[in-house]
Amino acid sequence: MAVEFTFEFPLPLGLHARPASFIQEKCQNFSGEIVWENLRNGRKADAKSVLSLVTSDTQHRDECHIVIAGDGEKEFAAEFKQFLIQELPLKEEAALKEIPAAGAIIPRIVLDEKEVCITGQPASSGIAQGKVFLLKSGVDWESFLAGEEGKKALSAEAEKEAFLKAVSEIQSEIKQALSEKSGVEKNILQAHLAIASDRAFISRVEELIEKGNSTAAAAIGQAAKEFSQLLLQAKSQYLRERMADVGDVALRLLEKLGCERLIPPRAELKEPAVVVAEDLFPSDFLSFKPEFVCGLVLEKAGQTSHTLIMARGRGIPAVTGVAEASRLIRPDEEVIVDGTRGVVVISPGEAVRRYYQKELETERLVAEGRRKKAQLPGMTADGRKIEIAANIGHPEELRKAWQDGAEAVGIFRTELLLYGKQVLPTEEDQYQLYRRVAEEAEGRPIILRTFDIGGDKPIPSLSLPQEPNPFLGYRGIRIYQEHYEMFRSQVRAILRAAVHGPLRIMFPMVALVEEVRWLREQVQKFCAELKAEGVPFNSEIEIGIMLEIPSVAMLADKFAPEVDFFSVGSNDLIQYFFAADRGNPRVKYLNQPLNPALLRLLKQAIDLAHAEGKWVGLCGEIAGDSRLTPVFVGMGFDELSMSSGFIPEVKAVLSGLRTEECEQLVAEAMKAATAEDNAKLLDRFYQARFSEEVIAPELVDLEADCGSKAEVIQRVAALFQLSGRVSNRAAFELALWKREDDVATEIGFGLAIPHCQSGEVRTPSIALLRLKQPVDWQSKEGQPVDLVVALAIPSGEKVRQKLQLLPKLSRKLIHEEFREALRQARTADEVVHLIKTATD
Amino acid sequence: MKLVAVTACPTGIAHTYMAAEQLERVAKKMGFSIKVETQGAMGIENELEENDIKEASAVIFAVGIPVQKAERFEGKKIFEFSVQEAIKNAEGILQKVKEEIGC
The missing domain is CATH 3.50.30.10 (Phosphohistidine domain)
Structure with a gap:
C-alpha cells in the first residue's frame, strides 16, 4: 500500500537545485520509493534525485501530488509533509540570506x-x-558525441565498471575538497557532489551503456546533453546554473576516463x-x-x-x-x-x-551635459593650471580623448600595440605610428610610456620566463638590457617622431637612480647614432619616469635631477605599497587611495620633486575619480591623466575648487589614522561647500510620461542626476525603492512623496512631477497618483538649515490649496516660486 | 478636550511633519486643543512639557518607529496609529479617541 498527499509548493523561487537537494537529503532516510508529481504539468519525478526533482519544473503554488511506498510509509509521509510545508521554507530563507551582495543594482x-x-x-x-x-562557451556535446561515434565499446559490464569507478573517484575527490573549502565555493562543490551522486543521472548513463551499446564516455556525453536540455527549458537562473554544473561534472568524469578536456575553438x-x-x-x-x-x-x-x-x-x-x-x-x-x-x-x-x-x-x-563640461579649461577657481590628460592604449582612442576634453595624453601604454602580434614591430613601423600620433595631437603633449612587459601583460612575440610572482619580477625596464634591440628601436622611433610634435618619453618600473642613469645614457647613445646616420630627431625630448615603486617616492629628490618629470602609476604603487595584488578580490579592501600612509608618501614625493623644479602627474585609475580631485589638487599634482570618460566631471569639479581649501584638506587628511576617517573628512569638505537652491526649474517635469510606478521612480532619479544633485542615479533609485518598500509613500490626495537619504545626494533637493496619466503606487488601499513631490537628502552629517525646508514643505502639502496650486501651475518657474515661498 | 501627540517615521523628513500638520489642522476644525511633538531627522521639535502631558486627556502616537522618551507618558491613556493613518484619516482617529475617552 502507498500513502499519498497533495500540497501546494510553498517556495517563491520554485523548486530549484538548492531546495531539491534539501528534499533529496530528507528522502535518503527513507528506504522506499517516493514519486513527486507536479499536477500542473503532469511531470513525475523521483524525490531521491535532485535532477529529477528540478526537471519537474515545479513553480511557486503548483499543486504537487506525493506518493510514498515502502517500510514505515505512514510515519514518513507525515514527517515529509511537515518538512515540505514548514521546514523547507525556513531552510530556503536561511540559504537566501547567505547569498552575498555583488555590488550590483537590479532595477x-x-x-x-x-x-x-x-x-x-x-x-x-x-x-x-x-x-x-x-x-569560450560551455561544452558542445553534439560535436563531442559526433567525435565519439564509431568508437568501439567494450562489454557493457566493463564500460559500466569504468563509469562507476570514475563516479566514485570523483565523489571522494569532491568530499576531500569540501572539507577544505567554505562559502560560495563550498556551495558549488555540494551541487557537484549532488549531481555526481544523482540517481537519475547515474541510471541514465547505465541504461545508455546497456541498451545503446555505447562507450562510457559517449553515454556520459549523451546523458549530460539530455539533462542540460531539460534544465535549459526553465527560465530560471538556478536551473541554468545547474546545467553548468552538469557540464562540469560530466567533463570531470570524461577526464577520469582518459578523454581530453574539450576546448572549443x-x-x-x-x-x-x-x-x-x-x-x-x-x-x-x-x-x-x-x-x-x-x-x-x-x-x-x-x-x-x-x-x-x-x-x-x-x-x-x-x-x-x-x-x-x-x-x-x-x-x-x-x-x-x-x-x-x-x-x-x-x-x-x-x-x-x-x-x-x-x-x-x-x-x-x-x-x-558632459560635453559642456569637457570644454572647461583644466584650472582651479583661483586660476591654478592643472593639465587634464587622457590615458590611452591605442592611437585610435585619441579622437575620443579630445572629444572628452583631454588637454594632453598623460600615458600612452605602448605595449598594448604588441598584443596579438607574433613579431615585434620594427623601428620604422613604430616611427610611422608615433608620428601619426604626434601629428594628430595638434600641439598637445603626448607621453609615450615605453614597453611595460611582464607582470600581467605577457606577449607572444617575446618569450619571457614564467615566474611565480610576475608583478614583483622581470618586467618594465628590467628586461631592457636583455631585450636591448626592442628597447633601442622603440626609443629611436620616439626620438624621430618627436620632430613632428611634442612627444615625451616615460620609463616604467624604475626602482633605482642607477637605472635612470643607464636609461639616459642609452638615450644619448641613440641620439648620437641618429645624428651620425643623418636622421632627423628631437634631442630636446623630455624624459620622465613612472613613480610606481615606493623607493622612487622616498628618494624623489635624488631622482629629480635625472628626470624631467614623474608620473604616479597609482594602480601599481598602491599594490606595492600595501603589498596587495590588485587583481585579487580577497585583498581588494587594501586598495585605499585615501589611506593617510599613501597620502604622506605622495605628498613627500611631490614636495621633493617640486623643490627641484620638476613636475609630477598622476596617471593611475584613481585620477578619474572626481570625488578625489580636491585631494589631488591639495597634494600639488601638476597633471591628472585618466580614462578620458572621466575628464568632463573632473574638469567640472576642478573649476569649482580653490587651491587653498584643497591644501587645508590634505593637511588634515595626512594627520588621520585611517582611510575611513578621510572618507568622512571628504564628506564634510563637500557638504561645507554647498550653496545651491533646493529646487530649480530643471527639477520640475509638468508632463511626465510614465506608465508605471517604476518609471516614475526612474524619472525622479533621472531629474536629480541631470540637475547635478545626484552623482549615481542607479544607487539613488535603489535608495528610493528601499524607502518605498518600508511603506509606500502614497499619502492620499493623488499625491506621493518618494524620498530618501543617500550618500549619492550632494545637496538637499526637491523635484516635482505631474503625471500625464495617473499610476498605481502599489500601496495598500492606494489611490492612483498624479502628483509626485520627491525629496533627496544627503547622508552623513546634516546640513541643518537646508534640511529644515523639507518638513516645511511636507506640512504645506497637507493643505489642499497648496496642492491645487501645484496642479494648476503653468510653468516650471511657477512651481519653483510656489515651493520657494512655501519653504521660506 | 486637550490632547497631545507624537509623530515619527523612519526617514523623519516628510511623513512625520505631514502627520503633525494634519492632526493639528483637523483637531482645530473639530474644536480640540492639541500639541504635536515631532521626532524626525531634525531631532525632537515642539517637545511636550511635563505640564502638557499632565493636562492632556489622551496621548496619540502616530508613528512608524519607537517613540523616544516614552517614559514621559507612563500612566496616560495612549492611542497608537500608523503615520499613514494620521495623514489619510485624522478625522477618524480623533473621532475614535473622543469616543473612547468619552467626552
Missing part, C-alpha cells in the same frame, strides 16, 4: 517583471543591447554583438573591430585589467565578476548589458525594454 522593473538577470560588478558605464557572442566576431567570456585578454579585445563590440560581460576580469581600462576608454558598457556568465548565457540570445548597475538581463520583455529605452535617453542627456 526594480526587472524584479517586478520576473525577468532573468545575472549580476556582477559595474565595470564600464552605459547600456548596451544586442545579441550574444560567446567566447576561438571564433571570430563578424557583426555587432555583446561579447560574453570568462576573461578577455587585451589581445582578444584588440582583435575585434571596435564598432562590433557593443558590450562586455566577463566572469573574471579585474577592474584594473587592461581590457576593462580599454573598454572604459572606448565607452563600451561592461560588467565583470559575473559568475559563470559564459555558461549561463547562450550564443545569439538577446541581452541588455547595464554597465552602470552591473546587471545583464537575458531576453528582456517589453516593460524592461521600455525602461532601458528611457535610460538611454537619460544617458544621452547626461552625455550632452
